[in-house]
Amino acid sequence: MHLYELKWSNTVEREEFFVTAHRTVRRTAGFVAALVTFGALASGGSALAQPLLPPGPAPVPALDLNRYLGVWNQLAAVPQPFNLECARDTRAEYTLDPQGNIAVHNSCTTWSGGLNEIRGTAKVNDPVTGAQLHVSFPGVPSQNMLDGPTNYIVTALAPDYSWALVTDPSRLSGFVLSRSAALDAPTWEQVKSAIAAAGQTPCMYLTSPTTGGRSDIAPLCLR
Structure with a gap:
């Protein structure tokens, strides 16, 4: 979900936002790193001595593309530089x-209240499950080629296609997508279990404000 071209009303607003946003990302990343290290030490070894994760999280067994099409709301995501300008209502x-x-x-609503959007193309790389794709965006460095390696994996999906978990082979990105603007508590528990099953931790994810849903930005493990 790559979104660009943010416009600011003044220089002070821009500087204050990026200072706050990058502090949040650094705190979250540090918290995740500390959890990983602590878990490794608690199991009797060092973080560096732990076996590497598998090549990538497993896709869902079968993705019905026609059912997957449509509008999705982003309710949580692993922080990335390209989505820092999105204040709320991030959609795909x-x-x-x-x-x-x-x-x-x-698309998303920016911190200054404007609209930020970008268009791209996704191609299915996995004809067996249909759940591994390559997403490209014209003009975006390293992502402007229509054909390329998988960078979008649907790793969990509600039976009724009401929510989905998307990540990538490196597990460095992740998006919780929902047809609605909010999920109930039992569904959030299912989402967090799916994140763990994908080899990530819910602490990597920050909630995404949506109109009609959550209004705060906080690590998913604390909700």
């Missing part, structure tokens, strides 16, 4: 294009 809309690929339209 997926539709079929004439070539049979997936047209991607990502």
